[in-house]
Amino acid sequence: MEESKTPSESHGRSRADADGDPCNRPFPLLRPNPKESLPAKLFVAAGALVFWILARGKSPESLAPLALGCGLPVLAGLAWMIRRRLHQAIFLSGQALLVVLGTAGGLRGAPFPLGVVPLLPAVLMLWGLFGMARKTDELERRVLQGALALASGIALCAMLVYGVAETLGARRAPAITWFEILVIGLYAGLMIVGRRYS
Numbered sequence: 001m002e003e004s005k006t007p008s009e010s011h012g013r014s015r016a017d018a019d020g021d022p023c024n025r026p027f028p029l030l031r032p033n034p035k036e037s038l039p040a041k042l043f044v045a046a047g048a049l050v051f052w053i054l055a056r057g058k059s060p061e062s063l064a065p066l067a068l069g070c071g072l073p074v075l076a077g078l079a080w081m082i083r084r085r086l087h088q089a090i091f092l093s094g095q096a097l098l099v100v101l102g103t104a105g106g107l108r109g110a111p112f113p114l115g116v117v118p119l120l121p122a123v124l125m126l127w128g129l130f131g132m133a134r135k136t137d138e139l140e141r142r143v144l145q146g147a148l149a150l151a152s153g154i155a156l157c158a159m160l161v162y163g164v165a166e167t168l169g170a171r172r173a174p175a176i177t178w179f180e181i182l183v184i185g186l187y188a189g190l191m192i193v194g195r196r197y198s
Contacts, residue, residue: 051067
């Protein structure tokens with residue numbers, strides 16, 4: 001005969017299963033879909049990594065052939081994601097490209113229009129985030145709203161603290177730094193707020 005379980009044990013087990021199963025997590029960004037998007041992510045990651053390695057120490061004028069060669073697999077991967085509307089993968093790829101292009105030596109301080117290229121991944125990230133938001137239900141919207149509020153608070157506190165540090169002699173931070181802090185705050189907010197509804 002099977003042992004009978006008390007309601008508290010059953011509730012504890014169901015909650016543990018929900019926490020461990022990505023399908024039960026309360027926002028698409030916390031539910032990875034590697035089987036659908038892994039090939040495209042590999043193309044994007046490979047192209048971005050090769051560009052980041054080879055672009056170190058080069059002048060902006062010499063980056064055009066390199067960007068063309070490394071950009072082909074990146075564009076192929078992004079086209080795959082966009083065609084299948086894998087908004088989560090688009091968001092994550094945009095974040096990876098933002099870090100790569102923002103730290104590539106040849107693009108730092110480059111004149112217009114090359115200097116604004118690192119902003120293009122930010123557009124991809126926003127597109128992916130809005131795409132995920134459109135697919136959410138009422139509960140997931142509440143999680144996203146709470147996470148965005150927490151992320152805005154984190155970014156605002158970081159800006160205020162660094163503003164004081166600048167008056168004491170700290171170097172001026174690039175504007176893209178605050179966007180990255182906002183993204184990190186979004187991840188933290190989704191995990192913190194999402195635990196309340198798991």
